[in-house]
Amino acid sequence: MESERKPTRVALIGNPNCGKTSLFNFITGLQQKVGNFPGVTVDIKSAETKLPDGDVISWVDFPGLYNLYPTSRDEKMVVQSLLDTKDIYHPELICYVADVTKLEKHLLLLDQLRDMQIPLILVLNMIDLAQKENLEINAELLAKKLNIPVISVSGRSGEGIENLFDAINEKIERVKISIDSPHSGYKFSEDEKIIIGQLEPVFPAFSAYKRLLIAHHATWLPFISASERIHLLSILGENSFKSLPFQVREVTHRYNSFTPLISTVLKKKVSDGFTFSEKLDGLLTHRFWGLIVFLAVLTFLFQSLYIWAEWPMTLIEEGFSSLSNYVSTHLPEGWFNPFLTEGLIAGLGGILVFIPQIALLFFLISILEEIGYMSRAAFLFDRIMQLFGLNGRSMVALISGGACAIPAIMSTRTIASWKERLITILVTPFISCSARIPVYTVLIGLVIPSKTVGYIFNLQGLAFLGLYLLGIFAALISGLLLKWWIKSDEPSFLLLELPDYKLPVWRNVGLTVWEKVKTFTLEAGKIILIISVVLWFLANNGPSLKIEAAQKEAKRVSIEKQLSQEESDNLSKAYLLEASYAGILGKTIEPVIRPLGFDWKIGIALLTSFAAREVFVGTMATIYSLGQNDDELTLRERLAVEKNPETGKSRYDLATGISLLLFYVFAMQCMSTLAVVKRETKSWKWPMIQFLGMTIIAYISSFIAFQVLS
């Protein structure tokens, strides 16, 4: 019987920055998994653990919110779960987490939750900080006054967690016997009483306060049936119900009721001077120095990204290439062998090679988040971002876009305004991601001379920087256009709490990195893998007549030119690629891309880049029959001597090179990103607009560049 007992669902709820997630991470560690609220892309973390006495707890870490009148989608989901007893995340017990150093602000939501008919425990978090700040709290008195258990813990060090488990155990026992529902003592206004009374026949199963909340959220709550909603809205219409004034009144009354209580339980040492955080912000949010520090942080971020991520990336590349060699020599020949080595293993390698950069970037970003710096950056850049239809918080997405657009796009969920979030999602892929670097490396080396200009600047380095800036520029300009184009009447605001600076909790940093890497591998990985395999098929199969002809031609040329075995193998591969379906596709699109200075060979590489842009390098290496020597330097040398049969001049001259570079800066060539955009925007409309828009911009700019330069 013991093992069949259903786990008790315990929710962690609290204000943003209350340290809830630290606590959740401490309790659940790697057992947590990220799920979705049904039908919406709001992440919710949950995990099952066993309490010391054997009770199984299913923990749910709800998104942070300030009160039960939500503004963002994340917050709405919390309210929905709390109201709807059939919701899959509806908690049986709430651990309300409050930052003890900001208790007077954090009690509002608790006060509302006390009217939700769900058993509660108040968890006073950051008790370690309270001791440092000479803050004295009388938890026993607070528990007595609120009539709920109060436990002091530190999510950072784990102090007091056992007491929390004991309290939960005790609470669960009591919940089993009878409904244990607290009550805040909030007194409804006359107008509220009328609404609550009239809603009773429609929603008889709900308590008075829950009915009031249903009235406030009448338009969007999903569990209300169509007929109930019509009835509900007509009642609200008859009473000319206005949500906002009711909210203001309720919240103000609640504050007035618990503020006196706080002064009796909390003794604070009042300090006159500025706190450490405020002093630091004097520099970090300074109009001038703040920007300098931000630029320094950003430079450090990207420098370390390229320096530290390089060796693990080389290691992964070499590892996969030797694995592929090993498999190819130890497996019998036949179609399966190249499918495994060139399709599957190469595809897997193409996914894993991004992981060092993604992990490192999110390691650094989550340290900045943990410290509290990211919200300062959002504050500094909000105005500029607003000009371009974005939000201060878009900064995080744009920076993350430097590694990979996929996790960057998923990080936009914290932006409350749908319009600003959508624009951020649409423009982020313009930021040069790490998959573009190998392409830039090959082409810049090819067409830009390595000269020193202005004494210290290397021309190639400047070109690299130029491409990055071009991407940022394109993102901002498109933001500007989208801001005019997308209509929205929802209010846009930035009310951002700036938390005190804290040392990072390494457990949180580690878990963030783990989660982001996992998401990337699963989300982008499967698409990259599928496309790699499809492309492998297209590149290795073709109409049999054409293939035979290509084989014969390759043999003839090899004999004629007296090529070595390896050379003739590589030559035959190149001929076969030309005759394959991929080659046919490349030739089909050649007329379209010829005005950009591209031939069918580049056409094939453009198509294969849909798996991931860096596949360009490998494809070009195959086309130019370089065999296994597909590193950037060899390819560059080979491309440099390629002649255009029509003009007799170098194929990859400045015009074609620049045109191709511009194409890679602007074009939307990443299927995985499109899939994520589809998931985040819930329709194919936006990814299609994004795809068309970016590709048209790429085409036009490449066209102009080629026509002007050639």
Place this chain on the structure above:
Amino acid sequence: MVKVHTSEKILSCAKVGVKGVVSHFKDEHVACRLISMGLVPGCTIEILHKAPFGGGWYVKSDCLHIAMRSEEACCIVLR
């Protein structure tokens, strides 16, 4: 909600370093959000910093630090 006061002191007209007591808010949406974050009428409020490029405000109220846009700061009326 919009009250006309000739001598009304709006937060966004104040300079960095100014301290005041919140009297009321001119916009209900902003009021709702600020109140729920803990910025209630009667609170002392101090402007600590202003963002560059004519950007937002960094204000302090008791233990709370909030960044807001000028649009929101315009709605806060001081006593």
